[in-house]
Amino acid sequence: MSLNVEQISKYSDKHPKSASITFTYGTAGFRTIGETLESTVFRCGLLAALRSQSKQGKVIGVMVTASHNREEDNGVKLVDPMGEMLQQSWEGYCTTMANAATTEEVVEVLAHIVQEERIDLTIKPRVAYARDTRPSGPLLQAALEDGLSALDVLASNYGIVTTPQLHYFVRCLNTENSSAAYGEPTEAGYNAKYGQAFLRLVEGKQTPSKLYIDAANGVGAPQVLKLADAINSPYFDIEVRNSDTQTLGKLNVDCGADHVKSNQRPPAGVTLVPGQRYCSFDGDADRILYYYADEQGTFHLLDGDKISTLVATYLRDLVSTAGVEDLQVGVVQTAYANGNSTSYIKDTLKLPTVFAKTGVKHLHHEAEKMNIGVYFEANGHGTVLFNPSAVAKLRAVEPATPAQVDAVERLWALRDLINESVGDAMSDMLLVETILICKGWTLPQWDEAYTDLPSRLLKVVVTDSSIFKTTNAEQTLTSPPHLQDVVDSLVTEFPRGRAFVRPSGTEDAVRVYAEAATRRDCDQLAYSVAGAVFDRAGGRGERPSE
Template identity: 25%
Template sequence: MSRKWFGTDGVRGRVGDSVIHPEWVLKLGWAAGHVLTAGVTGRPRVVIGKDTRLSGYLLESALESGLASAGVDVLLVGPLPTPAIAYLTRTLRADAGIVISASHNPYQDNGIKFFSGDGYKLPDAQEEAIEAWMDRPMLVSDSEQLGKARRVEDAAGRYVEFCKTTFPANLDLRGLHLVVDCAHGANYKVGPMVFRELGAQLTLLGVEPNGININAGVGSTCPESLQEQVRSTQADLGIAFDGDGDRLILVDGQGALLDGDELIWLLARDMQQQGILSGVVGTVMSNLALEQGLADLGVPFVRSAVGDRYVLEAMQQHAFPLGGESSGHIITPANTTGDAILAALRVLAIMRKSGKSLKALREGYQPYPQVLIGVRLADARRLLDHPTAQERVAAAEQELADKGRLLVRPSGTEPLLRVMVEAVSADLAARVAEKLAKELSDLAPG
C-alpha cells in the first residue's frame, strides 16, 4: 500500500502548505490519537516535543487539540532533541511520542514524526493506518472523555542525566576543550549541559535560537564555522548537531571532518575490542571504505534503505548493536533512535580510555571520494521511470565501470532527487555526478 503523506521520517513540508497546515495537523493529531492508543487501558497519554522553529508553537497547539479531541492526554516537554522524545516516551510510560521538527531543513519547513510507546519509529503499517483514519470524518469525543494537557517541567533535566549515565563512571571530560555547534536547534540547552557537567571546557556556536535561524549557516550540514573555530581556539575537537539533535558530525583538532561512516568505524573498532559487537548496519549511501574497514576487522556489515528507522529494523533483524548513516544518524544500544549526544559521548570515552587524540584514533580510515548532489524536482520518482532518464543513469554507471558506484534515489524528506557517486578519484566522482545531475534536471518538466 503506497503512502500519501509519510516519507522516510514522518510527514514534512513547507509550513502553510496543504499538509503542514494547522487544520491538517489538527486532524493528524486526531487520527494518530486513535491509531496509536488503540487498545490502551485507562487514559492514553502522548508526549509532544519540538525543535526551535517559530512554527512549532502553531503546530504544537494543533496537535494538542487533535489529540485531546480523540480523548488523549498530552505531555508537553518543549524544545528537546528527537532522541530525548524517544527516551521520555519510554520512561514516562506514555503510549506514543511526537516530535515537531524538520531536522536539518530550513526554518520555513516543519514536520511531524512519531514514536511508539517503546520509543521506536512507527512501522509502515501504523503510518498507513493513520493515513486511513485521515480519510474519515473527524468526530470529537464526548466532553467527559476529552483529553487534557500538562507540561513536564523537568523533562530537559531527565534527559541530561540519562545522557551522563551512558558515559563511564570512572571517566570525565576535564582538560578537554570542545567547540559545540547546536545549530540554533533542539540541543541548544541540553547539549552544552551534558558536556559541561562532565567537566569539559566549552566554546559554543548555534545556541541562540530565534525561531528562524535554525540550521542557518551552522550545524552538521554547515560545519565550516565549526572547523574554523576549532582551529582558531586550538580546541581538542568540534561537535556539530543538526536542528533536531539526532545527527552528529565531528571535527578533529586540525579541523578535519569526520562524517557518520567514519564515526561508526571508530565505534565499531572499540566495541569489537571489547567483544560486544556482532555486526554493523549501514545504508546504501554508506561509503565503501566503511564496508572494507569493517571487513578488515572481521565485522559483519549489511546495508539497509536510507532512514534511521530502516537501519534500526535491520539491526533488530540481524541482532546487531550498532548502525547508522553517513549523515551522522548513529544508533547505539543506549537509545532506540539516532542520538547525537550519546554518539559523541562514546567517541569521547574512547579518547579518554586510550589517551589518544581524535586525529590519532582516525588513522587507518581512508574514505572513497564521494559526491552527493540534490536535484530539486516536483516528482522525482516519476522522472526515474522515464526511459531517457534510465539511459542517462546506465551511461553514468558504464562510465564508472569498476572504478566506483552510483546511487540515484528520491529523497524521503524533500522534493529532491539525490545523485550519489563514489569513485577512486574525486575528479571522476565530481565529473560523473555533475553531468548526470544536469542531464536529469534538464529532463524534468519546466
C-alpha cells in the same frame, strides 16, 4: 463506545485541509512548509490517540520538527511505545488521514482505522509531545493539542526539546516501574542517566581537550548546555557555537551537520584551528559529525561511517575481552556509506554488514536482528541496539579475570550511555567522547583507520520528484525510464565510480550521491549525473554545475 463525532467535527472544522496539497508520510514523517501543516498536525493528534489505544493505552510520542530542513519547513512524526519510529504499517493511515478532504472524511478514516485495528475506544489514550525551535512550532502545537482534545487524550507537553529526548521520554514513560525501566522521563533524568554513564566509563582516564559544538542554531544548543551542567566535569569541556535560537532565519543556515556533510567544509561561525576538536549537530540534535583541520589547515570530516566503525571496533574488542560467547557485533549502513568504510568493516574488522534503505526507521529494524547492531547513516544519524539475546548473554557471562570483569562492566555502562530508542546527537557525542578518552585518541588518530573515497552529495530540484522510483536499497532507479542506464554508463567512465539517484523523503528534491577514486573524478561524476537528472527529468531552477 463509539467515536464522539460531534466533538471531533468541532475541532476538525478549525483545521481544514488545503485542497491544493497532497501530504505523504516520508522518511521521517510529514515535512513541508510549516504553515501548510496545520491540518496534518491536528490529524496526527487524532492518530496518536488511536495508536495509543491500539497499544492498550501505552504512551505514543508526537514530535513537531523538521530537523535538518530549512527554517520555514516544519514536520511531524509519531513515536511508538519503545521510543522507536512509528510502525510502518501505520504510515499508510497517516497519509490517508492527512489527505482526507473534509471533516466527514476525517471521521470516516478514523472509523475505518478503529475497525481495521479492532481498537477498544474505552481505553484512555496517552500521548507525550514536544517541538523544536521553529517559528511555526506554536501554531502547529496548538493544532496538535486540538487533535488530542478531540479524542480526550491524557497528554503531556514536554516543551522544546531535541527529537531524541522525546523518544527517550516515551520509552521511559512506557517502561516505568518495570524490569526494563529506562530512566526518569524528564530532561534532568535524561541528563543524569547519560551523564552518569559517561562519567562511569571515563573515570581515571586523561581528560580530553575542549570540544567545540556547532548546534545549528537549534534546540541542541540549550539542551547540550544543560547536559554539560549536569555532568559538571573536566571530562566534558565544551563550547557551543551557533547557539542562537532566538533570531529568525538562522536555524541550519550555513551550519549544522547537514550543511557540513553536504558542503564538506566547516560551518559559519567556526574557524578551525589544527589540534582542536569540533562537532556539529543538526537542527533537532538527532545527527552528529566530528571534524578537524590538519597542520596544513585541510578540513577532515569524521562522518556517520567513521562514528560507526569507531563504535563497532570498540564494542567488538570489548565483547572479545569479556569472553561472551557467540555475541556478534554487526553494522547496518545505507547506500550513502562510503565504499571504503564498507570494505573496512568487512575486510579489516571482519564484521557482518547489511544495507538498508535511507531513514533510521529502516536501519533500526535491521539492527534489531543483530546481537549488537551498530547503525549509522553517513549523515551522522544512528545508534546502537543490544537485542534481548545480547542482554541475556551478557547477564549469563561469568567473568574470570579482572580484564573480563572490566569489559563486562563497560558493556553494561555503554548500554546505559546509548539512547537505544533512536539516533541521538548528545548520546552519540558522549559515546564517541568515551571511546576517544578510553583510547587516548585525537581526532586524526581516529581518522587513521581508513581513508574515505572522495564523495559528493548533490540536490536537484525537479518539477515532480514522485516520478522517481527506486529498487535495490534505493541504489537503482526504475523510473523515470532509461535514466538508470545513463547513470550506469557515466559510472563506468570513472575508476572506482559509484553513483545513485533517489528522491528525498524529507525535502522536495532528488538526491544524487557519487564517489570515485579521485576528488576530480568524483565531482565530475556527481555533476554529470545531476545534470542528466536535471535535463531528463524536469529540472527546475539552476542546472547543477561545479
